[in-house]
Amino acid sequence: MVGSKRSAGDVATTGSRRRAELLAIAADLFARRGFVVTTVREIADAAGILSGSLYHHFDSKESMVDEILREFLGYQQELYAEVLREEHDPRTTITELVRRSFQAMDRYRSAVTIYQNEAKHLAQFDRFAYLRRAGNDFERTWTKVLQQGQRDGVFRDDLHVKIAYRFIRDTVWTTVHWYNPRGRLNAQVIADQHVTLLCEGIMAPRA
């Protein structure tokens, strides 16, 4: 959609299979090596073409990340919206939000890494203003649940909500840096471990 070079009359604005392949290759490199240090030539090399040829598919290097991030962000937002529509009690909501975060991570691994690593840097450009908005949306989603939980007496009332939010966010998102989707621990397991740690802490339950 964004940055597509297809003309108006095109049926499939999101482009061909080749496009998707290239995007996956780029996402992988951006995630592993960083957006700034990844050169378009590296992407092209990995795709087996010359760097100039990439410009038949994309307007610019920026438009590649743009597309990568938008797709992930849309997916994540939809998953969160789902949870909210289901109207669980606060603890279950938290649990579900964490689970869906890991679900998105499972599907858009590279994109999450990129978001985690580069959002702050990219957000300063107008083109990526939506990254700020998405961040704020996420914050609102989580803090609302936390506040509700406090009102219900289910979360500790000495909780500094903003800190707690960041605490949760950091833990969940940064998992992407070490989480190995092909390892023994699948997303579900890790998600549940996280929820437990989040809710009960590391201390052994007293009797």
Next chain:
Amino acid sequence: MVGSKRSAGDVATTGSRRRAELLAIAADLFARRGFVVTTVREIADAAGILSGSLYHHFDSKESMVDEILREFLGYQQELYAEVLREEHDPRTTITELVRRSFQAMDRYRSAVTIYQNEAKHLAQFDRFAYLRRAGNDFERTWTKVLQQGQRDGVFRDDLHVKIAYRFIRDTVWTTVHWYNPRGRLNAQVIADQHVTLLCEGIMAPRA
């Protein structure tokens, strides 16, 4: 082509006041803008000199981060060693480790940010191999305490130590991204909030 540089009588390693100033300026920029995207010209501009003049003090842009990171890492390692020498019980040890982490963050704010953001990228170069070593040292320190706590029955025994370590590390270190040292919440307060969340979780204590 050639290689060596600086020799007898030169300042590059001696450390003068000016040097320290320049290093602080560089650290600030590296932290705020990222190491890769920060240009030596920006550093020089911020210092009110020409870019070439930086090379009177430093061998390269790399040697600047190098120095910045080494100083922080040395300090942090010393603080952790102190804690271990004090031989507290596991929970107190955790508490103290968290506190000293925030203490280091207070003193080497920019360095911590840089470490957080760039370590992974830099560590791939021989020159920064010590970043990997330091990371491993930190991991060992924390996991030992967690394991001891489990053996003592004070930490939950269904705890996946490696995950817990990363959980803690992520939460503590990424704080640097939003923690404002001039804000109302000082390092001590935030550290203690963290320990509470870490230990008891976000749930209200039962009865």
Next chain:
Amino acid sequence: MVGSKRSAGDVATTGSRRRAELLAIAADLFARRGFVVTTVREIADAAGILSGSLYHHFDSKESMVDEILREFLGYQQELYAEVLREEHDPRTTITELVRRSFQAMDRYRSAVTIYQNEAKHLAQFDRFAYLRRAGNDFERTWTKVLQQGQRDGVFRDDLHVKIAYRFIRDTVWTTVHWYNPRGRLNAQVIADQHVTLLCEGIMAPRA
């Protein structure tokens, strides 16, 4: 920091017509002005392109001289090998070696000049270690013939072979500094004058 460059599908080593042109331009400048003082901008200017564009064809300024020298050296070594295979008597061998030296000089004029002027300086870098090897090969070739000639009684036996070799080498190679391929004296004539001087000296033959 990183290092590698160029990869699959790239031209850097393939050699196209444009490449050869650029190499010739570079060789000419390196020979006339010196490798160190010749800037890539000068080369690019002479070629009517921008300096950056050179890097579409070559990895570096160094790799340009490298290629220039290797080609000449390979040619010269082949010519010498030919002479040896022909198994002449010592004096004829010397004559032929001199002739082929001038032949190589005729074909790779700039390269010879560069070799003459810069080999010593370049050879100190690993990349150009082959310059030392080539030099040693040349020395071995010549000294063997000189020694054989002495054993045969055709060369004076008070000849200090190493000195004689250098004597010959210096005379032959440095010719490139003033030899004008478009002048009246062609390579053959000069070569023969050299052989005469080398063999009989400047004195008039006695009776």
Next chain:
Amino acid sequence: MVGSKRSAGDVATTGSRRRAELLAIAADLFARRGFVVTTVREIADAAGILSGSLYHHFDSKESMVDEILREFLGYQQELYAEVLREEHDPRTTITELVRRSFQAMDRYRSAVTIYQNEAKHLAQFDRFAYLRRAGNDFERTWTKVLQQGQRDGVFRDDLHVKIAYRFIRDTVWTTVHWYNPRGRLNAQVIADQHVTLLCEGIMAPRA
């Protein structure tokens, strides 16, 4: 004299002992590493001072070579003039010229190397126009003797004087590249070997 920073009223315009030391250090580096690639910092390092401090003694890096070359050139010209004043027969003159060349080489080793390597490059600047003049003087000196020798029938009459001159010059001067003043072969011996080779060639004398 040239490039001196001493003021008009100074008695010793050539400067102090320190000056001479620095000049020797510079000459050594220029000879070994090349004028262009030798940095003023290297010179300063070798002298145990900072690069800026050199400018208390010399106007510029150029003025250093300038002084080095002028001194050698003056000496050499004087030696040649001496030979001519002695009015020997052609062969003896040649012998003496070669000997005095080696004598100058012995005394101004570095300067000769520099002259050999850099004269062509430096001569293109107005400041070093005297290098061209000196070169022409040398040529005139040698060719006159060669021509006289031909007229006298002592040198072969099929000798191409210009080629012969260059032949001699190249052999004599380039010796500096490998001649080791501390080796077994002293200047006198090498000079005489040279004269023999020059006059009789490498062929064994017939019967």
Next chain:
DNA sequence: CATGAATGAGGGTTCATTCAT
């Protein structure tokens, strides 16, 4: 769709030189 050649802006770095102290 892809290639191959080029652009143009900018990046890190070097180095002779200056000058107040």
Next chain:
DNA sequence: TATGAATGAACCCTCATTCAT
């Protein structure tokens, strides 16, 4: 005399991007 900090110009090289073929 020497230091130490700085200048300013230039250098090699990188890289996203363009475009004729």
